[in-house]
Amino acid sequence: MNDTLGVVVIVAALAVAAWCAIAAARNRPPDLSHVIGVAVVELAALVLTVVAVVAMIGGERPGEPGTFVGYLITFLGLPPVAVGLARMEPTRWGSVILTVACLVMPVLVVRLQQLWEATGA
Amino acid sequence: MRERVNSGPGRVLIVVYGIFALSASARAAVQIGTKFSEAPAAYLLSALAAAIYLVATVALVRGGPGGRRLALICCSIELAGVLAVGTASLASSSAFPDDTVWSGFGKGYGFVPLVLPILGLYWLRRTARNSGAGAARNVDDLAGHE
Numbered sequence: 275m276n277d278t279l280g281v282v283v284i285v286a287a288l289a290v291a292a293w294c295a296i297a298a299a300r301n302r303p304p305d306l307s308h309v310i311g312v313a314v315v316e317l318a319a320l321v322l323t324v325v326a327v328v329a330m331i332g333g334e335r336p337g338e339p340g341t342f343v344g345y346l347i348t349f350l351g352l353p354p355v356a357v358g359l360a361r362m363e364p365t366r367w368g369s370v371i372l373t374v375a376c377l378v379m380p381v382l383v384v385r386l387q388q389l390w391e392a393t394g395a
Numbered sequence: 396m397r398e399r400v401n402s403g404p405g406r407v408l409i410v411v412y413g414i415f416a417l418s419a420s421a422r423a424a425v426q427i428g429t430k431f432s433e434a435p436a437a438y439l440l441s442a443l444a445a446a447i448y449l450v451a452t453v454a455l456v457r458g459g460p461g462g463r464r465l466a467l468i469c470c471s472i473e474l475a476g477v478l479a480v481g482t483a484s485l486a487s488s489s490a491f492p493d494d495t496v497w498s499g500f501g502k503g504y505g506f507v508p509l510v511l512p513i514l515g516l517y518w519l520r521r522t523a524r525n526s527g528a529g530a531a532r533n534v535d536d537l538a539g540h541e
Contacts, residue, residue, distance in 0.1 A: 338429075344421050356410065363406045370407045378414060381505075 275329070275336075275390035279322040284380040287315045291376035298369035304360050308372055315379060316353040322383075323350055326390070337392025345389065349382045400466070400522045401458035408518055411511060412452040415504075419445035419496050440480065441495045444508075447472055451515070463519060470515035477501055477508050 290311035297304055323346050336342040356375030360368035401409065423441035431438055451469035454462045481500030494503055501508030 338425065341421070341425050344425075348417060348421075352414075359406060359410055363402065365403060367403045367407050370404075371410050374407060374410055 275387055276322065276325050277387070279318070279325060280383045280387055283315065283318045283322055283383050286318050287376045287379035287383075290315050291373050294369045294372040294376060298366045298373060301366045303364040303366065303368045304372050308360075308369065309357055312353050312357055312372055312376065315376060316350070319349055319353065319379065322386075326386070336390045338389060342386065342389045345382055345386050349379070349386065352378060352382070398522050399458055400463055400519065401456055404518060405455060405458075405522070408511075408515060409452060409455045411507070412448055412455060412515075415496070415508070415511065416445065416448035416452045419448050422496070437495050437498075440497070444473075444476065444496045447476070455515075463523070466515065467519050470512040470519065473508070474512035474516065477512065481509070 290308070293311055294304060294308050297308060326342075326346065330336075330339070352375050356371055360371045362368075363371060399405065419441065423438065423445045426434075426438040426441055447469050451466055451473070454465035454469060456462070457465075477497045477500060480495060480497035484495075484498040496504060496508050500506060
């Protein structure tokens with residue numbers, strides 16, 4: 275799996291997590307800037323997913339393909355779900371929801387990389 | 396302001412519970428589906444933990460007295476489970492040859508499984524104080540509550 279893309283997702287997610295945490299600390303609900311931030315993370319996650327799927331079509335296989343695909347789906351699904359829930363919660367806690375989601379994304383990247391490297395591919 | 400169990404910080408809890416419900420169920424499904432015979436007890440425990448996270452998520456989403464009671468039961472089982480399994484996995488690692496969510500007090504998940512039920516119980520208690528008819532509303536009542 276592409277390590278550079280993984281780093282891009284991790285850095286973007288942590289930056290947006292910090293941005294959302296600032297909103298939460300200031301008792302603000304998420305505004306458009308936070309949603310755009312999460313969208314950027316989602317976009318980076320989407321690029322990483324496409325690259326991984328192309329590699330899998332090309333014959334590379336992670337150790338546990340089922341688990342890997344499960345993580346990929348969670349990885350892509352989490353940001354939109356978090357934005358949806360944050361919109362239902364237009365308080366500081368909406369900002370906390372986005373912060374939590376952005377903190378989980380790097381964990382998912384690391385898990386995806388571990389699963390990918392389990393083959394030695 | 397009156398706080399409901401499924402809004403405000405409660406919604407953050409729902410998000411975290413939802414993530415755990417999803418990841419614990421997926422993990423248990425893979426473990427039981429592909430290598431059940433290796434460590435049946437540990438994998439059944441994984442499935443139990445997953446079920447509790449699922450029920451807790453649903454209970455928190457539903458809210459109300461029923462949801463609150465169910466969430467209280469789930470958080471209590473979770474706390475007991477993570478403490479019991481955490482202690483047991485440290486005491487004899489051979490009893491838990493493969494990791495569950497609760498092994499090592501949830502070490503593999505950044506100790507979130509240990510903190511989550513405590514936060515859940517705290518949140519349920521806090522919202523119980525100002526929800527429903529006849530609930531304690533002022534400082535005097537709070538002091539005598541429970």
